Amino acid sequence: MTYDITPDIEARIDLLASRSRGESTNNFNYNNGDITVRRDNAYLPANILALMVANNLQTISVGRLNPETGINYNTSKNHYYRLAGGLTGSFLDGWTWDVGANYTYALAENYGEDNRIQANWALALDPVRAPDGRIVCRSTLTNPNNGCQPANIFGEGALSQAVVDYVTGTSFQRAFSRSINVNANVTGELGATWAGPIKVASGVEFRKDSTNQKSDPISDINGWRQGTFASYRGEVKVWEVYGEASLPLARDAAFAESIDLDLAARFVDYSTSGSTDVWKAGLNWAFNRHVRLRSTYSKDFRAPKLDDLFSASSLRAGTTVIDPTTNRTANINTLAGGNPDLKPEVAHTFTAGVVLQPSFAPRLQFSADYFDIELKDAITVPSAQQVVDRCFAGDQTFCAGVTRDASGQITQVQVTSFNTQVLKTRGFDFEGSYSLPLDSFQDTWGGDLTFRVVATYVDRLLTSTGETTVDTAGQLQGGFATPHWRGVGTIMYANGPLNLRALFNYVGSGKYDNNYGPLDISKNDYPAYLYTDLTAQYDVTESTQVYAKVENLFDKDPPLIANGTITIASSSGSNFYDLRGRFFGFGVRYRW
16 A cells, blocks of 8 residues: 655555465384394394394394374475565755665474374384283383383384374474564655766665574474474674766767666675675777677675574484495485574676677577676585585595494484585676567568567586585575576567467586586486477456467476485486476466
């Protein structure tokens, strides 16, 4: 809602509210070979006991699906409310100002039914015979009132209801987030150069973000098998002051139609990570209306988010990694969480490009831009496999996050956010368009054809931790992976109320992993993909429009790329492909 207080002052207020609920199943509380069965297990079948004795085995490792404990059933609820308001006005000649404030409140709830209590399950898995002949948990012999129920894991349906009740429950998490933002800005012209007025903008802003996550007591000690979110809270306060200016250096000169210098600077102070400055300098040089050069150089900054800093460690089960030391798979737990020692990310970015609109083809526009970015202290959350692989490559930063048991088997991998990476990338962005009136071919033909192409070529994408450097340009999976080439092309036809469009989405060829050779994986190279979408819309009246569309016209299936580890191939192993298949849509739009 807006309201004109005076001809020069406008008030505004915005309210946004949303609620959502999602339900999903996960899987059984399975064990993938990590149950240790001792020789004195009270439920041990005689034939297995005999084999253990014959082979002088005191323990064996067992895997089990555990269908008796049910399938994990997860429910999430989200509530979001935002209230914003402000004033906008003008003063003097050509100056404008605005002040504003907003308040945001969000609540996220997560419940995990039929979750497994890991400590109880560990006790239940060790049944022995008491002196009186009863089968009890070994822990009950020394703590008779601990309530442990001995579990018989041999045979389908062998777990009793008493055991199920003892080892399962419902985990929950309620996360509250609040944000307050107040800002003031002013824009106008501050004098002039020989080439024109100097346009300026400046402002100040204050933000306060806070979060408070409350979880059940078992979650607080990472005690559930899945969906464990421990309680935590945190707060960040930010002050920012900025200024921008556009300085004209030339107008209608012999060597340039126009030259403009754009400058910007910002000072920020975070209660968690201290203060810094960021800035940008850019130059636009138009030789004439057909050729224009542009370039920028900037220092950029991103502070860690609340979750990056304060989120409590959470334990998740069921991740599979390949241990390079043994070349065998291991089923592990992953430990993720915030890192209060995180520092801000700092980047330096250089871009340079040309924009062309040649006189011999006035309907043609083309631009090409080179970019070179170096990001230091990048905040990243590596995958478990990346942690294991880089530890194997000799990076001790990652080795600190790999836990092994007495036999040398990987049992847990820490995937916490950290600052130790440097990212470097460079490449080119291209954009071109051409419009063609059809009556230029035949007077009776109506409408216009428009062709447009946007493409990016990434030459390199380096991730370095000081001891290892990985280039993921041309790679199809992984946190920073991207094909060398990606692009989108469109052909549009417009004739009065009728509009037709064909869209072509190109995903370049690439490798599963640039570091893999023929002895590491059987299929490492994947071809380029091209998807085709068609859209048609027709304006029946000024207020009514009908439309139809088909996406992935040729129903092109995504490639099967290893998902997480090379033990599983699926269509979701990469983010660049369409997983849905051919999709049709029809509809009516009405405006009033």
